[in-house]
Amino acid sequence: MSALPRVAADTPPVRARDATKVYVASGAEPVRALDAVSLEVAAGEMVALVGPSGCGKSTLLNLIGCVDLPTSGAIEVAGAATSSLRDNDLTRLRREAVGTVFQFFNLLPAMTIGENVALPLILQRRPRAEIAKRLQAALDSVDIADKADAYPSQVSGGQLQRAAIARATIHAPSIVLADEPTGNLDSHNGAAVLRLLRTFASRGQAILMATHAIEATAVCDRIIRMQDGRIVG
Ligand SMILES: Nc1ncnc2c1ncn2[C@@H]1O[C@H](COP(=O)(O)OP(=O)(O)O)[C@@H](O)[C@H]1O
Ligand SMILES: [Mg+2]
Numbered sequence: 001m002s003a004l005p006r007v008a009a010d011t012p013p014v015r016a017r018d019a020t021k022v023y024v025a026s027g028a029e030p031v032r033a034l035d036a037v038s039l040e041v042a043a044g045e046m047v048a049l050v051g052p053s054g055c056g057k058s059t060l061l062n063l064i065g066c067v068d069l070p071t072s073g074a075i076e077v078a079g080a081a082t083s084s085l086r087d088n089d090l091t092r093l094r095r096e097a098v099g100t101v102f103q104f105f106n107l108l109p110a111m112t113i114g115e116n117v118a119l120p121l122i123l124q125r126r127p128r129a130e131i132a133k134r135l136q137a138a139l140d141s142v143d144i145a146d147k148a149d150a151y152p153s154q155v156s157g158g159q160l161q162r163a164a165i166a167r168a169t170i171h172a173p174s175i176v177l178a179d180e181p182t183g184n185l186d187s188h189n190g191a192a193v194l195r196l197l198r199t200f201a202s203r204g205q206a207i208l209m210a211t212h213a214i215e216a217t218a219v220c221d222r223i224i225r226m227q228d229g230r231i232v233g
Helices: 057-064 087-097 113-123 128-141 157-169 187-202 214-218
Strands: 014-023 031-041 046-050 072-077 098-102 175-179 206-210 222-227
Touching: 014 057, 031 057, 031 072, 031 206, 046 057, 046 187, 046 214, 057 072, 057 175, 057 206, 087 098, 098 157, 113 128, 113 157, 128 157, 157 175, 157 187, 175 187, 187 206, 187 214
Parallel strands: 046 206, 046 222, 098 175, 175 206
Antiparallel strands: 014 031, 014 072
């Protein structure tokens, strides 16, 4: 596997340049979900992405999260243009540089909370002892150390989302993406999630969060507004 490019200290963790995504399905009109979007998110910055349903927020997060590629334009993650990477380097970039938190938590039901949280390190084939140590720290950081052996069906929604945050950050990614992370939580648990994300920003990670919630935008450093696939302010 070729080495990922070395990242200069002033390289923003996230950069989009005229990123455009057109979904083409057979028998349907092509959908221009993203239309020439350019943005940067700096290390330590927490940015809210807002706009009506269907405006392209999740599409943009998927491109930055290296789960999909732009149709044209460029997405740069930790200095690497995702479209220029070979598949295995793209997978490696996603596993090392990005962590994602979803609205519906997306924990694997057949694995314990501890196994779910450790997954990014397991996929990176880190040594067992290192995984155990970092798992403990990750569970402690979101206050669910006593739930390590429980299954997702056995814990509350707030605990599930804290576990999802631990999983998204255990490998110290430079970018944390959050797609409506408080959308399925009550205000108390939602506030806890926002505090945690804020903590990660203060440690130098770049946070990009799609949200509808006023409370969520209020804790961000900057708000990017989207409409019809474009940034409008
Ligand atoms: N896999 C897909 N195939 C076809 N169209 C899609 C796909 N994903 C999203 N879209 C369309 O792209 C547009 C943007 O969707 P999305 O990024 O999910 O918006 P948001 O997250 O802001 O609600 C919408 O019109 C949506 O229907
Ligand atoms: Mg969405």
